[in-house]
Structures are given as structure tokens and as C-alpha cells.
Amino acid sequence: VIEVNPEALDIAAALDAGVIRADERWNTTSFRVGPKAIRDVHPKPHMTTGEIIKFSSNTGVVRVAQRLGKVALGEALRRYGFAKRTGIELAGERDGFLRDPNKWRDIEMATIAFGYGLTVTPLQLASALAAVGNGGEYNPPRLIEAVTAADGTVAQLHQPAPTRVMSKTTAEAMLPMLASVFEKRDWRNKIEGGTAGSIDVPGFRCGGKTGT
Numbered sequence: 768v769i770e771v772n773p774e775a776l777d778i779a780a781a782l783d784a785g786v787i788r789a790d791e792r793w794n795t796t797s798f799r800v801g802p803k804a805i806r807d808v809h810p811k812p813h814m815t816t817g818e819i820i821k822f823s824s825n826t827g828v829v830r831v832a833q834r835l836g837k838v839a840l841g842e843a844l845r846r847y848g849f850a851k852r853t854g855i856e857l858a859g860e861r862d863g864f865l866r867d868p869n870k871w872r873d874i875e876m877a878t879i880a881f882g883y884g885l886t887v888t889p890l891q892l893a894s895a896l897a898a899v900g901n902g903g904e905y906n907p908p909r910l911i912e913a914v915t916a917a918d919g920t921v922a923q924l925h926q927p928a929p930t931r932v933m934s935k936t937t938a939e940a941m942l943p944m945l946a947s948v949f950e951k952r953d954w955r956n957k958i959e960g961g962t963a964g965s966i967d968v969p970g971f972r973c974g975g976k977t978g979t
Contacts, residue, residue, distance in 0.1 A: 772882040772978035773844065774828040775820050775945060776895060780843030781835045782816075783937045789944070791816050795826045800877045805829050809962070817944040821961045823977055825881045832880035840876065841868025846932050847895040848905060849887050856910050856925065863887040882978065895932075896975065899945065903938035904929040945974030 781787040795814045797806040809822045819827035832840050845851065850865035865885045866875070878884045890908055898905040906929045914923040949972075952960030962977040 775976040783933045789940045820944045821947040823962045829877045837868045899941045902935045903933040905932045949973045
């Protein structure tokens with residue numbers, strides 16, 4: 768299992784719940800949650816919802832999570848497939864770890880929002896983000912599509928039906944935000960690069976979210 772940066776999925780959950788807007792502007796200065804200070808590696812006084820993802824803003828995503836609430840955030844992370852096995856045909860798959868959100872302290876909600884205090888497998892993370900690119904539908908990952916008998920008939924199917932984990936509208940709104948993470952710095956046109964701006968994948972326009 769790995770620690771994970773779920774900021775993009777937190778924002779998708781909040782958009783889906785209708786508690787934030789994609790074009791909303793946030794106060795992203797440092798602040799305290801109880802005794803702990805929440806700060807950014809790339810500090811800015813204000814960011815849009817998309818820039819919270821582009822610049823990996825801890826302060827911004829914690830404010831988003833506070834508006835969404837503990838229970839709704841926890842339910843969303845489980846809906847995306849965290850803390851349960853995908854069911855892939857491999858021995859030794861782990862569940863990952865996510866505490867009951869009803870028991871989260873305020874600081875736990877804050878740290879979980881930017882990826883500390885929960886663990887997931889790389890496969891869980893890839894599957895959750897793939898749902899964004901799939902129009903909001905989650906497809907459980909599988910290695911075997913079907914078992915076919917010698918006469919060509921399908922003896923057994925292994926692919927469960929997809930489930931909708933976010934609206935199509937939310938998934939479409941998330942795509943340009945995730946693409947901005949790979950945006951290159953262009954000072955001539957006053958464009959700041961995203962946290963993955965140094966990564967090139969020839970032939971593809973990529974979207975994603977960096978972690979620490």
C-alpha cells in the first residue's frame with residue numbers, strides 16, 4: 768500500500784455534491800486546524816478550484832473538505848474504491864486503510880484531504896482516477912475478461928458491471944483541471960507550469976495529480 772494524494776478526488780466529490788464551483792476562487796493562505804498549521808509548498812494567497820489541483824494546494828483542498836464535511840468526504844473516498852479490494856485476480860490484494868469518518872478529529876479530516884492518514888494500493892488509485900476519464904463510471908480492474916471453452920463458447924465472465932461514482936458533468940469538469948497539472952511553464956504568455964510540468968508523454972495529452 769502507498770500513501771496517496773486524493774486532492775482531485777476530494778474536489779470531484781465536492782463538485783458532485785454541489786457545495787463548490789469549478790470557477791470558485793479560494794483563500795489559500797496558511798491557517799490553523801487546532802494546534803497544527805496547514806501550509807503549501809507552492810504558496811499563493813488565492814487560487815481557483817482548478818489551481819488547487821494544478822499547484823497541489825493543501826490549504827485549498829482542506830477548505831474544500833471542510834465545506835464538504837467529514838462524512839460526505841469519507842463516503843466519497845469509499846465510493847471511489849478506497850479501503851476495499853478491487854477483486855482483481857491476484858493473490859494477496861490489500862484493502863488499504865481509511866478510518867470511520869464519524870470518528871475523525873478536525874485535524875484528521877484535514878490531513879486525509881491531502882493524503883496523510885489513509886493508505887491505498889496503486890491499483891485502487893489508478894482505478895479511481897480512471898473513472899474520471901471514463902465519464903464518471905468506475906470499472907473494477909480485471910486481468911481476465913473471460914474463460915472460453917474449447918468449442919469457442921464463453922464459459923465464465925469475470926467483468927462486473929461499471930458503477931457510476933460521479934456525474935458525467937463532474938467528470939467533464941475535472942478533465943481540464945487534471946490536464947493543467949502537466950501544463951508547461953510559459954513566461955512569455957504568463958503561464959505557470961503545473962506540478963507535473965516537466966513530464967513529457969509523447970503522443971498523449973495527459974491528466975493526473977502529483978503526490979509527495
